[in-house]
Amino acid sequence: MKGQGALWFQGVVVVQARGGAPERFVNRALEGGIALSGIRWTSQGLLQFEVSVSDFFRLRPFLKETGCRIHVKQRKGLPFWLVKAEKRVWFTGGIALFFAIIFMLSSLVWSVEVEGNAKLSDEQILRAAKAEGLYPLQWSFRLQSPDTLSKRLVSSLPGTTWIGVEKKGTKVTIQVVEMTLPDVPELQSPRHLVASADGVVTQIIAEAGKPVVKKNTRVKKGQTLISGLIGNETNARAVVAKGSVRGLVWYEFLVETPLTQRVKVYTGEKKSKWYAVIGSRALQVSGYGSDGYESSETIDRLERFSWRGLELPLGRMKETVLETTLQERTLSQDEAKAVGLMQAKADVIEKAGLDAVVRSEFVLHEKAENGKVYMKVLFEVEQSLIQEVPIVQMQGD
Template sequence: MEKLIYFWKGYIKIRIRGEQTERFLNLCRGRNICVRKLLRHPDGELTGIIAIRDFFLLGPLHRKTRVRIHIVEKHGMPFFFYRSKKRKAFFLGILLWIGLFIFLSGHIWNIHVEGNRRCSTQEILDFLEEQGVVHGISRKKVNCGRLAEALREEYPEMTWVSVKMEGTSLSLEIREGILSEKKEESTQNAFSLAAEKNGKIVKMITRAGVPLLHVGEVCKKGDILVSGELELKNDSQEVYQYQYVKADADIYIQYKQAYYHEVPLAYQAEVFTGKEKRGVSFRAGNWCLAFGEKAEKGFERSIEYHPFQVTESFFLPVSYGKIIRKEYKKTARKYTEQEAKLLSWEILQAYEKKLMEKGVQISANNVKIEVDHETCISKGSLEIIEKTGREVPIERREQPEERTTEND
């Protein structure tokens, strides 16, 4: 920090000669004049660094001790500006840079969204664009409170939204939960729950409605599992009124899903030769300029952009990227039996992972992998447990007529 202050205020390297150099240094110390990096040479000379302000205080000391002081070097911003006073374009560039810096710091150049799962980031960015919030908007035009309120109104599943500005970055933190009451109000009509696939019921928890099928029974697609129609009976077990509710239940069915996949043993492999071609790309908004990029067959292209960042939260709307193109050649190859089985197993695992991401459970895997001369075949079935219950409307019946008893 001290070096930076000296450079900003300017400093001078001086050479001191004479018979009373020690007295000269004592006088400097008594007047709080600091001489840094003081060195004594074999011929008795002294060299050191002194600030510009302190240099002008050496006159009386110079006359008392009759030492000779010579300026060896000049450093710092004051001397730099003095030498550059005729360079008008240089100072104009500095003023333009300062103006550009002030302009860029007053706008939003980075919009960061986190915590969203149901709503994609691009969907949220499109909604912000409809609200007039885009990259490059002035910070003064962004109302964080109103923006958070608009997001909650547009997406009822968002239970909490935080919008804050940090430098030139706009951060949106989102928490999603259960649907709001507005969405629930749209489902006030009564309905029943029907099976979406053929299968066997393995679990059922009914909260509202009348279960028509139970655990262990087999259902077909379209069968009513839980009815939203309630029959109210009197003491004689006669129905005197029908009531209709929204059926609510957690129903899980088990069924078999066929699986079949082929992996040819012969394939074309892309073998990299080790030859690379590099280039540079600059991007500002929708404008892009690339150097060293050429469309050629047999090359795999990759590019990674890095935004220019002044501080942790101050992003400039300009980024640079490194272009790497690696040469490859296609070569005919053939999987071994072990490699083909391993690849087929990985494909099966990826398929199961996609199913589980949809909320299903896999209770058993009955897939067999066999290899012949040309193909590796995976075939069999998966036993899947999945939640079911499709809402279907209820055909309302006429209410039973009231019965009266006559007394003789």
Template sequence: MKNGWTNFVIGTVRIRIVGKGIERFLNNCVRQQIMISNVHKVDGQLATATILLKDVKKIRILIRNADCKIYFIRGRGFPFLTKRVIKNSGFALGFLSFFIILGLLSNMVWKVEISGAEPQTEHQMTKQLAKIGVKRGEFQFLLESPEKIQRYLTDNMNNITWVGVEVRGTSYHFQVVEKNEPKSQQKTPYQHLIAKKKAIITNLFVEKGQPLVKVNDFVNEGEVLVSGIIGNEKNKKVVAAKGKVYGETWYKSEVEVPLKTDFQVLTGNGYTKHYLDFQAFKMPLWAFNKEKYASKVTEKVEHPLYFFKWKLPLSYEKVAVREEQNSQRVYSKQEAVEKALEIGRKKLLSTLGEDAKIKGEKVLHQEQDNGKVRLSIHYQVIENIANTQPIIQGD
């Protein structure tokens, strides 16, 4: 019994042998190849020894023909340890459950704190955070990373300039910088409406003031369209000219579109893996997918785990793998021209006012070179060309 580790797994039993035939009993054990060790003879009719648990049945048979009796003192090894654990399973399970529940509670969101925001903005942010699960009672390792939460808030809230996200144990802290809307400058109560660019007048809607132009007139930049001075020389009155003056303006745009474009697209196939990261190694939890993709996009999100306020040397990691493939978009020359016209229109409208519209467009120049179609486009636009100019003393 020199192999202590093997004996621990199998299990050993310490026995007491009482009677006159102790030597004969021990010799019979050796003949039956029963491993017996640590034999200690107390006197002529008493001895102790150690046997393997698996040989207990053989010992019971041999003792029937021996002039002695055996008594089991104690058992050692894995079988007896397992039996004791099962016997005390309630305590063991309770102890284990306590630490599991305590660990889960240490990784839940217990507080969401927002500072630097007005009450209305704070309420709006709280609703946005709840949509992505950032609220009390949610597990931290199921939430997005602080960087993604920050990006989500800045993309979905127009009244904030910047938001900082910090995780402190079981609390999420948000530091907000709101947009400072510039205070409307104190406008003079008296003003003209002037042209902000060259145009041909197409329509006028004057609420206050004296129109100085009419439809089809050509005006230059800075020319007065509606005067804030009304009446005659003897009875003048100064008001704040108000209204809209629409004119036809002109723009030129250069647009190019490649005939062939290579890009990557997601196929929709993919899987997600979950790990417990122990720094030295990663233990997969579920989703043991071994599918191989020729080209893929991998996104990792890691959440550290805490026990109370202490950060543990392990973390939960979520890995999303998505298959992608190469794709090529090919335009004919006519399709490329149509696409260029569409791009040009969108680009121009993005720089104009809300009520502006494109009246007409004309391709001034078109060429195809190095796999690209280039267009030079002239646009006719109808837009409000009126701008305000204060009436100063002496006008």
């Protein structure tokens, strides 16, 4: 038999033979060069086989010779499908239109993304890409080859060493590698490093300049820690003092925490809304009307359709609206104290710097009245102590 694909295009009929000598009929047909397949006996005792449409009309002489009659049970293949399609013009046209729209949409560039750029802005790169014919809603077949686009973008964007253009489905990604230039040292005036707050020095490292205090020394705000003047009295020179000095600084905070707090909770009630997504636009298809919630929180989930590994600009989005409410929570005195200390620590770090570390805390005074907990807290914080102060040099006549 010929390949099943070729038979489908020619058309195949399933035939049952009755009366006469069916076995002899099959043998004579095969000897006559007619291709039969799927030959078997049915449960009713009839001989059944498959034959192409062209060979079907060559069976007549063998039927007369063997006294058999045939009955067509099934028709398969393209010719019969076309006959059915002709009777369903609008249905067939709709299917063809659907696939044509899918093909057209998958042939468009729907998004252009830029990665790897730091100095050049996305707008600059996208503007240069548009000048080369690469922009959203452009036909894919009108794009230049990725290598050509890469070379032209490198030449039109100064400060880049390599640009890669990659197309996946309907999305194009522009990967940028910018030139790395050596850092130009900033010109600085001679300076001292002085204490930014009262404290006790725990660490001092001088990279340039002369340290004038030692570890475990108590210093006052504004006191010089690393001097920018080096040398002796007769041969002194001003430099840019550099280094790091850390020390212990004490902060006193008045903390006030209410025993009753209002927190947001979910009630369990929710409403879902579905949207059909085409490109960057969304059309609501279900869940109309107001949700009726006094307060709520919305969660979106977007799903893109794909076809043969290509991401299509079509999809759906589910929007879930969750009802929320505010509930009052009563804290114990210890819980309110812990909440107040946590907030106070956050305020200390914000004030002392992100590299600061709270070494210890002391509750100097604590009381609870009028539904609140009041505390006076002393924090011992290790932080950077340096502050830059320029050296003003007097020049003689």
